[in-house]
Amino acid sequence: MSHGPSAPLSGGALTRSRILDAAAALMTNVGLAHTTTKQIAREAGCSEAALYKHFRSKEEIFVRVLHERVPQFSETLAELPERAGDERGPAEHLRDVTLAALRFYRRSFPIAASLFASPELLATHRRKLDELGAVGPQNAGQHLAAYLAAEQKLGRLAAAADPYAMANLLIGACFHRAFLDLFFAGEAPEGALRPADEEEFATETVRALLGGTGV
Template identity: 45%
Template sequence: MSTRDRILDAAAEILRTRGVAQATTKEIAHATGVSEPTLYKYFGDKERLLLAVLQERVPGPSRVTITAGAGTVEDNLTELVEATLEFYQRSIPMLGALLADPQRMATHREAMRRHGAGPDRAAEAFAGYLRAEQDLGRITATADPHVAALLLNGACFHEAFLRYYAGGPDADAAPRSYAEALVRSMAAPLL
């Protein structure tokens, strides 16, 4: 296993159990058996490391490849919802403590902006897909893809939060039947 992969594995576990606000790069480097300068050689800063963990170790919508016009809209949205639920359920323990520290949150927000990332982009996977389906006529012209995306994404976040609240970081994942029910409820007005 490469040094980079070892760093990501250690960081994923430490961030999951301690959160980004409490985890240190020194702790992650120590758990990996590398120096902090080596960690920074691979990732540049803590936020870049966090982004790499989220992109490469925490499943999410970026792992889902769907094509507008292929399959059914409902099946495609279900895949996105299922991936988004899993992403939020696994990332909430990592990121939750940021909310309690306005200064750390501001620093994090600025770093995410520099890296072209952040929660403000979370619904884009849904919105982009919905716009493409709308262009093909598979979604009604009166639908607002951005608003529908926010509703789907928000429902995923809320369900993941409730699961984390009830069961902690090792709570059971939302079943596929939840993703299917959410899409059935949302898709009818769109089609």
């Protein structure tokens, strides 16, 4: 049953949403390391005191931006093992994963890249993930490998295939493609991106992965 459109945000929920929108824009354009809570508050149209009513630190805002303002990947993967054996089959599920991963990495890479320029900031981010109980980057491979292993037990993937190797190959391909998309920024030389279309990229990447396992 439809409940109609969601009610417009107001009050604290609206302020929180504006903070995340402002943070996502700043972190994309100037990088996490160069984004301050003062800048975020100014762009969001609120005070720093109001910002700290919703978030304890810039690192917490960053984690929330990844979870609420970036196309989701972790949810797609977390639900995947339960779908082993259903009517859609491995190829269709892996195609969904490929598109979700590509869109996630394309959006999150510019935001997260500056983490690696500061060992202290990266360490702080790892601690914040633990504090918030948020998933880390290793979860992608673990969830995907669990799904592949489940399909393997059902006889829908070749028994000799290594689920973790397959997961790493697929996620690595998506990460690399997202990097190239960002590097060329819509001005890639002819032939630099093959397949050029992301839907075709997903289809052909999965075809190559499954073909290599003898499925």
